[in-house]
Amino acid sequence: xxxxxxxxxxxxxxxxxxxxxxxxxxxxxxxxxxxxxxxxxxxxxxxxxxxxxxxxxxxxxxxxxxxxxxxxxxxxxxxxxxxxxxxxxxxxxxxxxxxxxxxxxxxxxxxxxxxxxxxxxxxxxxxxxxxxxxxxxxxxxxxxxxxxxxxxxxxxxxxxxxxxxxxxxxxxxxxxxxxxxxxxxxxxxxxxxxxxxxxxxxxxxxxxxxxxxxxxxxxxxxxxxxxxxxxxxxxxxxxxxxxxxxxxxxxxxxxxxxxxxxxxxxxxxxxxxxxxxxxxxxxxxxx
Amino acid sequence: xxxxxxxxxxxxxxxxxxxxxxxxxxxxxxxxxxxxxxxxxxxxxxxxxxxxxxxxxxxxxxxxxxxxxxxxxxxxxxxxxxxxxxxxxxxxxxxxxxxxxxxxxxxxxxxxxxxxxxxxxxxxxxxxxxxxxxxxxxxxxxxxxxxxxxxxxxxxxxxxxxxxxxxxxxxxxxxxxxxxx
Numbered sequence: 209x210x211x212x213x214x215x216x217x218x219x220x221x222x223x224x225x226x227x228x229x230x231x232x233x234x235x236x237x238x239x240x241x242x243x244x245x246x247x248x249x250x251x252x253x254x255x256x257x258x259x260x261x262x263x264x265x266x267x268x269x270x271x272x273x274x275x276x277x278x279x280x281x282x283x284x285x286x287x288x289x290x291x292x293x294x295x296x297x298x299x300x301x302x303x304x305x306x307x308x309x310x311x312x313x314x315x316x317x318x319x320x321x322x323x324x325x326x327x328x329x330x331x332x333x334x335x336x337x338x339x340x341x342x343x344x345x346x347x348x349x350x351x352x353x354x355x356x357x358x359x360x361x362x363x364x365x366x367x368x369x370x371x372x373x374x375x376x377x378x379x380x381x382x383x384x385x386x387x388x389x390x391x392x393x394x395x396x397x398x399x400x401x402x403x404x405x406x407x408x409x410x411x412x413x414x415x416x417x418x419x420x421x422x423x424x425x426x427x428x429x430x431x432x433x434x435x436x437x438x439x440x441x442x443x444x445x446x447x448x449x450x451x452x453x454x455x456x457x458x459x460x461x462x463x464x465x466x467x468x469x470x471x472x473x474x475x476x477x478x479x480x481x482x483x484x485x486x487x488x489x490x491x492x493x494x495x
Numbered sequence: 496x497x498x499x500x501x502x503x504x505x506x507x508x509x510x511x512x513x514x515x516x517x518x519x520x521x522x523x524x525x526x527x528x529x530x531x532x533x534x535x536x537x538x539x540x541x542x543x544x545x546x547x548x549x550x551x552x553x554x555x556x557x558x559x560x561x562x563x564x565x566x567x568x569x570x571x572x573x574x575x576x577x578x579x580x581x582x583x584x585x586x587x588x589x590x591x592x593x594x595x596x597x598x599x600x601x602x603x604x605x606x607x608x609x610x611x612x613x614x615x616x617x618x619x620x621x622x623x624x625x626x627x628x629x630x631x632x633x634x635x636x637x638x639x640x641x642x643x644x645x646x647x648x649x650x651x652x653x654x655x656x657x658x659x660x661x662x663x664x665x666x667x668x669x670x671x672x673x674x675x676x
Contacts, residue, residue: 220653224627226634255656258663259628262606265613266522266629272535276517279542280510336633434557434636444553450635451645 211238212245219245219252228341229402335446338403338423338430339457342466343450345401345410346421356397356412366398370409373400376426376463378409393420404429420469430464432457509558513545516562519630523563526625527570529614537573541566560632563640567622571642612662620655623648 218235221227227235239245259265268276348354358369363380370378380395393415400407401423408425435448435457446457450468457466520541524534544565545551552561613621626637627648634652638645 217650217653220656221634221649224634224652226649251660252653252656255660255663256628258605258609258659259624261602262609263629264518265606265610266518266525268517268521268538269531269535272521272538273517275535275539276514276542279539279546280514282546336635340633340635434560434633434639437553439553448635448639 212242215239215242215245216248219249222249223253223256225337226340228337228344231344233402334404334430335433335457338408338425338464339448339450339455339466339468341401341403341408342421342423342455342457342468343453345423346419346453346468347451349410349412349421350419354399357399359397361395363395366395366411369398370400374407374409374424376424378424378463380411415469418470420467423466423468425464427459427462427464430457430459432459432464509551510546512558513542513562516559519559520562520566522629523566523622523625524570526613526621527567527618537566537570540569544569557636559630560636560640563626563630563632567640567642608663609659612659615662616655616658620651620658623651624655624659627652 215235215238218227218231222232222235239249345354349356358366360366363382367378367380393413396412396414396419398409398411401410402408403423403425406429408423411422411424413420413422432444432446435446435455438445438447443458443460448455448457453468453470455466455468457464459465517538520538521534524537524541525531528534528537541562545562552558613624616624622641623637626632626640627634632640634645634648637648641648
């Protein structure tokens with residue numbers, strides 16, 4: 209397979225905004241210098257444009273509109289079997305563990321976030337792109353293909369690295385650990401990751417030597433959506449499976465987070481919430 | 496009483512938001528059934544199931560994705576009960592079946608040509624094109640609705656667009672786009 213063959217497979221995800229970060233930059237660099245690939249890109253772009261210019265492509269007939277309106281106004285609709293739902297990750301112990309991790313990070317981070325520079329409104333489908341970027345970054349880091357720009361277990365040191373480099377202030381929390389207790393997971397470091405036309409903050413953690421990734425951006429850029437939504441402690445966590453990894457996204461205090469992990473942790477980690485204060489524990493009872 | 500009123504208000508908002516998805520659902524149903532009557536019935540069945548559902552998506556959840564998933568699954572179950580559909584014949588995509596590609600591309604004609612080209616696509620390709628290109632779902636959302644990996648969505652989309660390009664003939668040759676910096 210030539211480099212062109214490989215890159216032409218990326219034309220669709222490029223045009224659909226699904227090719228991100230360095231992959232996107234690599235693709236654009238190649239296309240600038242390759243007339244054949246540029247032609248492929250333009251041909252497919254023309255089809256995308258043709259569809260967009262033809263919208264709305266379908267309109268429901270008046271008769272159907274009336275039938276649906278009638279259904280909508282019935283106090284009790286016709287009983288039917290329960291509808292299908294997106295796969296529930298919460299049904300598993302590991303799902304609960306991931307949510308507990310997200311919850312701990314959420315409450316710890318919540319107190320320390322301050323949005324510094326408002327940005328343009330989030331484009332549609334940005335949530336999917338952000339979750340995918342979290343997974344992509346997580347995998348590349350786990351494979352050793354994405355070196356960290358700051359390596360430290362000290363939250364203040366990693367926070368300091370992001371200061372002035374991302375358009376928001378990120379202050380990573382220090383977890384309260386009592387005498388004889390061990391931190392449930394440790395901070396490894398962080399780096400910048402290209403997202404849209406700016407940087408997101410990537411923070412790497414480890415739990416039992418397994419990587420856990422946290423990606424942070426402004427909530428003006430991304431509003432979490434989709435997946436299984438779970439409300440805990442006043443926050444809404446969106447839980448989904450992306451490329452075999454579990455991703456939990458949520459927004460709090462002007463920032464949006466995506467937590468990616470393979471959840472291959474041993475033993476129960478639900479007790480991680482106990483590492484917060486008593487008040488915080490109460491917020492997350494039942495996780 | 497307050498709780499009952501809140502539930503009633505939430506129910507009304509849910510139904511209103513659901514009805515707002517009607518055109519999109521109808522387009523998806525047409526893509527699946529290729530028959531107006533069957534598409535209408537499928538949409539009606541989808542709304543009946545949605546309104547009767549014991550578990551509804553929360554306001555923050557993706558209501559559209561939920562409705563499209565119900566529709567897709569209802570269609571799959573419907574097909575299981577009936578005989579399997581014949582596999583679409585890609586050879587039917589001969590450009591001669593479509594309007595003259597050299598004719599003026601006004602919006603209406605383009606729409607008609609596109610509908611014809613979409614109709615001629617294999618089922619699996621048509622549904623991903625409608626969900627992604629018409630409804631704007633992400634690859635991951637399309638994968639959830641259709642029930643296949645995101646990588647499959649990507650490859651089907653690429654192939655579907657190649658077939659559409661073949662069917663539609665020259666398009667906007669004088670309007671090259673730019674590669675983003």
